[in-house]
Amino acid sequence: MNISQIIATELGAQETQIQAAITLLDEGATVPFIARYRKEMTGGLDDTQLRTLADRLTYLRELLDRKATVLKSIEEQGKLTPELAAQIEACDNKTALEDLYLPYKPKRRTKAQIARENGLQALADLLFSQPETDPETATAAFINKQVPDSKAALDGARAILVEQFAEDAELIGLLREKLWQEAEVHAQVVDGQQETGEKFKDYFDYREAIRAMPSHRALAVLRGRNEGILQAALKYQPDKTPITEQSEYEKIICQHFDLQDKNRPADKWLRDTVRLTWRAKIFLSLELEAFSRLKEQADTDAITVFARNLKDLLLAAPAGRLPTLGLDPGYRNGVKCAVVDDTGKLLDTVIVYLHQENNMLNTLAALIKKHQVKLIAIGNGTASRETDKVAGELIKSLGLKDLHKIVISEAGASIYSASELATAEFPDLDVSLRGAVSIARRLQDPLAELVKIDPKSIGVGQYQHDVNQSQLAKSLDAVVEDCVNAVGVDVNTASAPLLSRISGLNQTLARNIVAYRDEHGAFPNRKTLLKVPRLGEKTFEQAAGFLRINGGSEPLDASAVHPEAYDLVTKMLAKYDLSADDVIGKREKIAQIKATDFIDERFGLPTIMDILAELEKPARDPRGAFQMANFSEGVNEISDLEIGMILEGVVSNVANFGAFVDIGVHQDGLVHISALSNQFVSDPREVVKAGDVVKVKVLEVDAARKRIALTMRLDDDGKTLEKSGKSEKRDFRQSPKSKPRKTAVKNTAMADAFAKLKK
Numbered sequence: 001m002n003i004s005q006i007i008a009t010e011l012g013a014q015e016t017q018i019q020a021a022i023t024l025l026d027e028g029a030t031v032p033f034i035a036r037y038r039k040e041m042t043g044g045l046d047d048t049q050l051r052t053l054a055d056r057l058t059y060l061r062e063l064l065d066r067k068a069t070v071l072k073s074i075e076e077q078g079k080l081t082p083e084l085a086a087q088i089e090a091c092d093n094k095t096a097l098e099d100l101y102l103p104y105k106p107k108r109r110t111k112a113q114i115a116r117e118n119g120l121q122a123l124a125d126l127l128f129s130q131p132e133t134d135p136e137t138a139t140a141a142f143i144n145k146q147v148p149d150s151k152a153a154l155d156g157a158r159a160i161l162v163e164q165f166a167e168d169a170e171l172i173g174l175l176r177e178k179l180w181q182e183a184e185v186h187a188q189v190v191d192g193q194q195e196t197g198e199k200f201k202d203y204f205d206y207r208e209a210i211r212a213m214p215s216h217r218a219l220a221v222l223r224g225r226n227e228g229i230l231q232a233a234l235k236y237q238p239d240k241t242p243i244t245e246q247s248e249y250e251k252i253i254c255q256h257f258d259l260q261d262k263n264r265p266a267d268k269w270l271r272d273t274v275r276l277t278w279r280a281k282i283f284l285s286l287e288l289e290a291f292s293r294l295k296e297q298a299d300t301d302a303i304t305v306f307a308r309n310l311k312d313l314l315l316a317a318p319a320g321r322l323p324t325l326g327l328d329p330g331y332r333n334g335v336k337c338a339v340v341d342d343t344g345k346l347l348d349t350v351i352v353y354l355h356q357e358n359n360m361l362n363t364l365a366a367l368i369k370k371h372q373v374k375l376i377a378i379g380n381g382t383a384s385r386e387t388d389k390v391a392g393e394l395i396k397s398l399g400l401k402d403l404h405k406i407v408i409s410e411a412g413a414s415i416y417s418a419s420e421l422a423t424a425e426f427p428d429l430d431v432s433l434r435g436a437v438s439i440a441r442r443l444q445d446p447l448a449e450l451v452k453i454d455p456k457s458i459g460v461g462q463y464q465h466d467v468n469q470s471q472l473a474k475s476l477d478a479v480v481e482d483c484v485n486a487v488g489v490d491v492n493t494a495s496a497p498l499l500s501r502i503s504g505l506n507q508t509l510a511r512n513i514v515a516y517r518d519e520h521g522a523f524p525n526r527k528t529l530l531k532v533p534r535l536g537e538k539t540f541e542q543a544a545g546f547l548r549i550n551g552g553s554e555p556l557d558a559s560a561v562h563p564e565a566y567d568l569v570t571k572m573l574a575k576y577d578l579s580a581d582d583v584i585g586k587r588e589k590i591a592q593i594k595a596t597d598f599i600d601e602r603f604g605l606p607t608i609m610d611i612l613a614e615l616e617k618p619a620r621d622p623r624g625a626f627q628m629a630n631f632s633e634g635v636n637e638i639s640d641l642e643i644g645m646i647l648e649g650v651v652s653n654v655a656n657f658g659a660f661v662d663i664g665v666h667q668d669g670l671v672h673i674s675a676l677s678n679q680f681v682s683d684p685r686e687v688v689k690a691g692d693v694v695k696v697k698v699l700e701v702d703a704a705r706k707r708i709a710l711t712m713r714l715d716d717d718g719k720t721l722e723k724s725g726k727s728e729k730r731d732f733r734q735s736p737k738s739k740p741r742k743t744a745v746k747n748t749a750m751a752d753a754f755a756k757l758k759k
Contacts, residue, residue, distance in 0.1 A: 001067075001089065003060045007053055017043040021053055030503040031478070032485035033542045037562050040604035047482050063094055070101045079104060087169075095176075095289075099169035112163035115156030118146040124157040124164075131259075131266040158273050165277045171256045172282065175249055179286050180293070183236045185210050187221045190231055197229030210234065210294055214656055215301035218294050219463040234287045246271070250278050299467040301656065306461030306472065307479045309654055312690040313460055314483040317626040318445040319406070322374040323347075325367060326440025327391070328410065328432070329383035337364065338436035339371045343493060344444060346426070347371050349433045354386050364394055374402055377443035379410030379435070385636035385664060406443060406628050407664065409652065411459030413438045416452050421497060447487055447623075451480055452497045460653055460690055484546075486622050488560060491529070491547040492522040504542025509535055525554045526563055555580040559618040561611050568603055569611060583615050590616050627693045631664035638665045638703050645698040646714060651688045659688045661696055661710055669708030671696060676712050687712070 004018040011018070020041040024034050031054065035047040045053070067088055074080040084100070091097040115121070123142050126133055139153035147153045165171070189197060189204040197204075203221055213221075224230035237247050246254075253274045254260070261267045321342040328336040334351040341347055348367060352360040367373065376391050378384055384407060391405040416422050417434040426434050442449040455476035456464055464472065484501040491499070491513065499510035509532070516532045517523065526544050529535055535543075545562035552558070556566055572593055573579060583589045595608045614620070630648050634640060641663075649663035659676065660668040671694075676687045688694060697716060700709040 001060070001064060001092075003057065003064075006060060006092065007056050010056065011045075011049055011053065013045065013049070014043060017045060018053065021045055021050060022057060025054060025057070028538065028542075030481075030542055032482060032503045032546065036485070036560070036610075037545055037564075037607070039606040039610075044606055051478055059094075063091070063097065066094065066097060067091065070097060070104075073106075074101070074104045077104060096169070096173065099172050102169070102172075103167040110163060111156070111159035115159050118144075118156060120147065120153060120156040121160055123153060124160040127157060127266045127269065128161060128257075131262075131264040131270060134265040135269045154269070158269075158276065161270075161273050162277045162281055165253060165257065165274070166281045166285075168256070171253065172286075174256070175252060175282060176286055176289065178249070178252070179234070179236060179283075180211055180290060183210050183234045183290065184208060185213060185218075185221065185232060185294070186235045187224065187230045187232045190229060193229045197224065197227070200224040200229050203230055207235070210290055213294060213298075215298040215305075216462060216655060216657065218298035219302060219466050222291075222295060222298070223463065223466050232291070234290055236283070246275070247278065249283070250274050253278060253282075296468075299471060302461065302463050302467050303472050303475045305655060306464060307475050308685060309460035309690045310455055310458060310476055311479050311483055312654075313458060314447050314450055314480065315486070315623050316446045316691040317624045318447070319375055319443045319626050321444060323371050324375040324377055324440040324444055325364070325371075325373045326436040326438070326443070327376065327378045327387055328413065328436040328439055329379055329381055329387040331383050333432065335360070335383070335387055336432050336436040337367065338433055338440055339367055339373060340437060340440045340444070341371070342444075344441045344448070346429075346437055349429065349436070351433070354383060354390065357390060360390060361394055361397065364391075365398060368394075368398065368400075368403065374404070375440075375443060376403070376405040377439050378405060378407045379413065379439045380407050380662065381410050385666065388631070388664075389636070404628060407631065407662075408439065408443055409459065409662075410435070410439055412450070412453035412457040413442075415454060415457045419452070421452055447483060448489075448495065448498050451484060451501055452495070455480060462653070462655055488546050488548050491549055492517065502543050502546050504539045509539065523549055523552070525549060525552045526557045555584055559584070559614045560620075561614050565603065565607065565611055568598060568608070569615075572598055584618050585616065587616050635664060638667050638701060638706065638708065641665060641698050641701045641708065643698055643700065646695060647698065648693060648695055651690055651692040651694060654684050654688060654690055656684070659684050661694060663696065663708070663710070665708075667706045667708060669696065669698070669710040671710045671712050675699075675710070675716060678713055 002015075004015050004022060007013075008015040008018045020038075020043075021034060024038060024041065025031075029038070031047050031050045034042060035045065035050055042050075071080065071085060071088055074084065088097065088100055091100065115124075120142055123138060126138055127135055135154055136150055139150040142153045143149060147156065184207050187203040187206040189200070194204070200220065200223075203217075203224055206221070208217065221230060221232050225232045236249065241247075250271075254271070259267075259270050259274065261271060323342055324340055326338045326340065328338075330336065331354065334353045337350045337352060338346060339348040348371060350363055350367065352363050354360065368376075376395075378388050378391060388405065388407055395403050395405060413435040416438045417431045422431075422434045422438075426437070429437075438449060438452075450458060456472065461472075481501050481503070484498065485503050489498050489502060496507070496510040496514045499505055499513055500507045502510075505513075512533050512535065513529070523529060526540075526547065526549060529544065529547070530537070530540055541564070545560055548559070549557040554566075556563075556569060561569060569580070573583065575597070576592055578589060583593075590612055593612060595605060595612060598608055599605055632645075632647050635645070635647065647663045649661040649669070651659050652662045652668050653660040656673075658670055658672040660670055662668050671688075673681055673684050676684060681687055694712060695714065696710040696712055697714050698708065699711050699716060701707075
């Protein structure tokens with residue numbers, strides 16, 4: 001089994017690229033480091049490819065280890081043949097391997113094992129190979145103390161054949177795939193749970209091909225089943241099929257073992273044995289496997305969507321290093337206020353109350369004047385619209401053109417407030433006020449602040465509590481790591497949580513860096529990092545390129561140029577009689593440098609071009625320009641919305657079926673995928689991403705269910721959305737692309753949009 005060759009084929013890469021990447025990973029190199037600074041070795045594999053490579057490498061190595069265990073187990077039983085060993089070696093997935101191992105896997109005593117011990121293997125073989133034998137007559141020779149009568153003998157023989165049939169790896173693989181391709185999930189409400197399970201109403205009588213079921217519907221059905229609201233089963237044949245009629249799956253079993261019904265004495269007994277094998281053994285096992293596979297695929301899809309949204313949020317454009325007032329809205333407990341300076345340092349805090357508006361205006365005005373505040377960040381939780389209104393009045397009364405207010409997501413702020421990190425940073429500050437600090441900072445620099453919060457608490461995923469938690473955590477941690485390293489951090493201002501996400505660093509090293517900085521002052525250059533306790537040469541190699549030092553003794557330290565390439569830059573500059581200050585940020589000077597003149601055994605063209613690009617735009621930030629949404633005045637609640645309104649909002653979440661948009665009324669609206677553009681859209685992220693400011697039109701409002709249907713096709717009148725709300729029946733064999741059967745709904749634009757959401 002050539003692991004590098006398998007992964008190369010899957011990624012569409014050369015085997016040498018994969019081998020080089022595997023070597024680097026095994027040596028302890030991180031994905032961001034390999035993707036950025038080892039392009040010559042890997043042929044330019046990017047971070048996404050490298051993450052996939054790392055996952056597949058782990059899986060295939062686990063498969064190799066499992067193969068060794070299986071081979072050893074079968075060999076110890078004295079049952080390993082060259083043919084079986086070859087089959088095991090040829091397995092490229094764990095499922096196929098376990099199918100082969102099943103007959104040899106140690107297990108508790110089964111009915112079949114007991115029957116064999118009672119000498120009934122010969123009877124089973126006789127009836128299987130010679131169907132012309134009369135079963136009742138054949139049992140006479142096998143009756144003894146352990147087998148008291150003919151029925152016991154035939155039951156034992158049947159148990160042996162059922163086990164043999166059910167442990168045939170080739171047959172099981174064939175039936176598994178056929179079931180996956182053809183079967184449907186059928187969900188029904190549990191009697192008496194109609195009112196309790198109202199949120200699952202769309203699935204009270206629902207069918208869909210299992211292989212075509214999208215993640216959000218699969219996870220909804222599975223959650224409903226786990227909560228006892230829904231029953232979910234796999235249907236492999238049309239309803240009302242006579243129980244005596246042989247299914248296609250039973251016919252396949254008969255064909256596989258060449259069992260033909262020729263009205264011989266044992267034919268009916270064998271056909272009944274096949275029926276029992278399928279319905280009581282194989283199907284039950286494959287149904288569990290199918291639901292497990294559905295769950296696994298749904299988890300993967302949901303986690304992928306979550307990861308993409310998280311990446312978009314983390315890489316949202318920062319508002320900039322400006323003095324900021326953070327407001328954490330509230331009614332009874334007041335609006336918590338915190339002012340931070342342009343570096344995020346806390347300057348002042350206060351609590352004001354919405355019912356004391358004049359006092360609130362005066363207090364906030366004094367804070368803004370005292371600290372020269374330029375930005376007001378307002379959390380989007382309870383009382384946010386009222387707080388936003390007061391902030392608007394405040395800006396108007398102050399007449400400050402350079403003062404702006406922005407409503408931002410406060411998801412996770414409360415988690416941060418009560419965390420050990422926040423306690424250590426603000427030991428004497430009330431928990432409620434820490435949230436306001438976080439809100440202010442996340443407007444200044446979303447990435448730097450959001451890394452302090454568990455990614456699962458940021459609120460950009462769906463069904464996040466239903467998916468595999470270890471897989472989710474691993475995926476989101478990888479996203480955070482990639483984002484932080486893509487942007488880079490200022491080592492002289494970054495917090496320990498932010499530094500811990502840098503390639504090669506961990507929480508201990510990050511704390512050591514901060515402690516050294518606090519004791520000795522700002523780092524003058526990257527080399528000084530080697531004086532930090534426990535930060536050695538290997539760690540320095542992995543981390544240095546992603547750590548920035550602005551205004552230090554070495555100009556290149558402010559860029560993404562790795563210290564290992566400083567000699568190359570010196571060589572470039574010497575040839576053209578230039579200094580670093582002469583070229584940094586000056587395109588015309590850099591254009592004079594001929595990249596191909598400096599290719600050697602250490603540095604290839606990709607690295608040299610990266611260096612020149614970095615010199616042209618040192619420490620370039622991959623994040624875009626900051627945008628603010630202008631929420632419409634007078635639109636504060638869902639009841640304020642009117643059909644046809646055109647509003648501006650911020651994309652808060654993107655799912656496979658569309659995008660959710662915050663339009664300032666506490667409840668996000670849905671732009672279905674069909675309403676994102678006048679062109680066909682296969683993936684909503686082709687059009688929008690989390691954080692985008694968009695214009696939308698209100699199509700329908702259901703205040704009772706808190707549902708808002710929006711469209712980005714501003715000429716839509718609600719009738720142009722594809723109708724999908726009609727109740728319709730479907731034949732069991734209908735194409736999985738057809739619309740699933742569901743309960744009838746009122747055929748309105750709102751129903752259409754949310755029926756599509758359900759799809």
